[in-house]
Amino acid sequence: MSSQEVQLRSTVAGFTAEGRLHTLSVWFILALRLMMGLAFFQSGLDKVLSGSFSASGYLQNAPPANGSPVADLFVTMGNTAWFVDFVNIAVPWGEVLIGLGLLFGALTRLAAFWGAFMMLMFYLGNWDIAHGYINGDFAYMLVFLSVGAFGAGRILGLDAFIEQYEVGGQPLVERYPWTRYLLG
Numbered sequence: 001m002s003s004q005e006v007q008l009r010s011t012v013a014g015f016t017a018e019g020r021l022h023t024l025s026v027w028f029i030l031a032l033r034l035m036m037g038l039a040f041f042q043s044g045l046d047k048v049l050s051g052s053f054s055a056s057g058y059l060q061n062a063p064p065a066n067g068s069p070v071a072d073l074f075v076t077m078g079n080t081a082w083f084v085d086f087v088n089i090a091v092p093w094g095e096v097l098i099g100l101g102l103l104f105g106a107l108t109r110l111a112a113f114w115g116a117f118m119m120l121m122f123y124l125g126n127w128d129i130a131h132g133y134i135n136g137d138f139a140y141m142l143v144f145l146s147v148g149a150f151g152a153g154r155i156l157g158l159d160a161f162i163e164q165y166e167v168g169g170q171p172l173v174e175r176y177p178w179t180r181y182l183l184g
Helices: 025-050 056-066 071-078 081-104 108-125 136-149 159-164 177-181
Strands: 005-012 015-022
Touching: 025 081, 025 108, 025 136, 056 071, 056 081, 056 108, 071 081, 081 108, 108 136, 108 177
Parallel strands: none
Antiparallel strands: 005 015
């Protein structure tokens, strides 16, 4: 088994962060992708197969009960029939599709973005700061963002092949650079 360190460097808004990443980290990045993929796939599949998922009661009652700073927004969403109908489909099927995307490493950045968005909504809806502002929903949001940032779909995933698929004699990501925001 061979291992090395990889130098990382990034500058954002004039601040530079540097560090070294051990090459064995690739296995932990893969593990994070697969863990979140399995968790979301199972959660979504349970909701889809039960046939009884409804977000209405949660949207109207949970955020106000737990003191969420955006409780009024959740109540408004819960009182808007077309929005509840949308959420009743988007949450279970979104979880299934996000899970499959992560499990297969396909459209990984897109899946990670929507997973992080869902976790942000769950964080705001499940507001509980009794033990601080960081809870499981917040931590999962950061895991999704990390999976996307690391391009985890390139690690034993389909994105590695999709990115190199030739279109007009060029790899897909070279011909259409915007696809890097969806793949990886």
